[in-house]
Amino acid sequence: MGTKGKVIKCKAAIAWEASKPLSIEEVEVAPPKAHEVRIQIIATALCHSDAHIIHPQYKGAFFPVILGHEAAGIVESVGPGVTNIKPGDKVIPLYMPQCGKCKFCLSPRTNFCGKLKHFKSPVGDQKLMEDKTSRFTCKGKPIYHFMGTSTFSQYTVVSDINLVKIDDDANLERVCLLGCAFSTGYGAVINSAKVTPGSTCAIFGLGGIGLSVVIGCKAAGASRIIVIDIKSEKFAKAKAVGATDCLNPRELDKPIQEVILEMTDGGVDFAFECVGGAEIMRAALDSVTAGWGLCTIIGVDVGDNGLNVSAAELLMGRTLNGTSFGGWKGIDSVPKLAVDYKNKKFDLDALVSHTLPFDKINEAFDLMYQGKSIRTVLLF
Template structure:
């Protein structure tokens, strides 16, 4: 008996309220509607963006919700109007859609898409499907989606413009990282900042995104890559991936930006803020040289107070910019990144510090909160 057109009962991790562990529950996943695809998730990784929703101070929080946005799986069935996918296809759900028709998708200047409605807070966008309803039910209650993906469920339903098709031999336990972390950090360097050969770079924060930025700087031919983190245990991995210098602000007797400016004769050419928070954003901007220095903001903190920047700082030639999903056009770019991993051009393996069964999702959160993991992959 096939499952097409039928409700599927499966396990999922539900966040019923803020600041509480996720609860493994049996959920009902409805069949896909027009231009929707139902996917069996095989592997999903954990990202700090999943944790933001659980923070009691997160603005625009919504519960109950099935989190998760770094996943990979296999198409179970497709809804009416879907032409690019078929059952059995290996795929990656995408939090950043690519409809291919809006003014953003038609422009080479951005990877955003008009399907996103809330550009001020994309984490609270795509919490329902296009028709304004959910495909998840638990204990008789509808459950919100997250970023249009909800990969913390054994089966999920996504829009066909939020989906990248992979080759049949794709390693789902690794390419799931392309759903957010690796693509964001690596792409920020390659697509947004456009790091040049021989340049100097500083990367603030050495989680999965920051280490991916280290890889991007090395691939771009940077001559000096300064990696910064308050956890010195991350330095061995950073150096293995291309960092030339590692600094722990806790070990210094002056602000980190002053140390970097002294080390680089006036500041680095490129800085990447991968940790979140106004203090770190300030340090990253202050660490770039006048004249042409580029500071790229990648991470955010919940309810952060923001960064105060004077006009004079920018008039002196510094550029402050940001990135969403590393500037990649999601649907068309992710399959190419997956192929690069298969051809050993990208090292996703280095980012996976733990692999756990899905039922241990709360243990994965604890590892992340304690700074003991880079990326934990959960397997169904």
């Protein structure tokens, strides 16, 4: 392409400070350096993790920053040393890197990578490239990257270990959801919890991740899939992808966990918390059976003080675990998930509630804040 080795000027959405709408600006995107790839983003979706950093209670925020981590695009150019990607390839950026060399990448027990510096949260990590500099400039100022991806920009630069090639015929407007929502929820069931055929499951929260958990539970052969949300209008979609029972806590006369215990003779085999917050985590853990019940934490709530768990609860055979990116090693697994979608093994269309032009990104955030969207896909 004629842009190789040159600075590209394009539009991006910049968060200049907390609690403010994103600003559509012209940015300069530098060429990729060694082991980096510059991508033209075609489709990017919104996730609550994108909103965390601009929340006034988020600790460790950094500005100005280009957010976004759930996307798909086409490679514009590659830097020296890049061997697994070439210009013209369709790709999905990955906020969970896979270097393939560290003790985490070499272990089948996790999808973490040693390139993640802090192991506290991917949201606050990977805000600069490997050489501690940014590839974005706006109004003469360097702009921070976000989660190693920064997909709220028409062009972005990522490390070659934060990127995976997918088939040339992939539908980028749908497989962009493999960058976070679907992979996280579906993988939580398949990889992290390992839901068994005939089991009972409870899913707290019916956003993009929660619905992906429902799809995973159905695929795993669960016999009863109970979904919980405070917005009853989400239940029709949940039933369409596999839910068997729908509960709105605001319509019940007792705590949700008590209702679930009564419905399931003492608790479900598996519970998935997809919202965040101590109260919901508590309800999810209380919903699993003694003896073998497993509660998997997926959601994160800004400013949450955490969950208090007594030793007695765990001594009675309940297990509490968590998962990031559904346990998938992205470079190994995401191309296979893209093929599975193409072969209609699961339906990503069910997760997309809105499709908007990129310029309407703040409208998309409003839909998310109001609970009116599942996933909004933005197109450049």
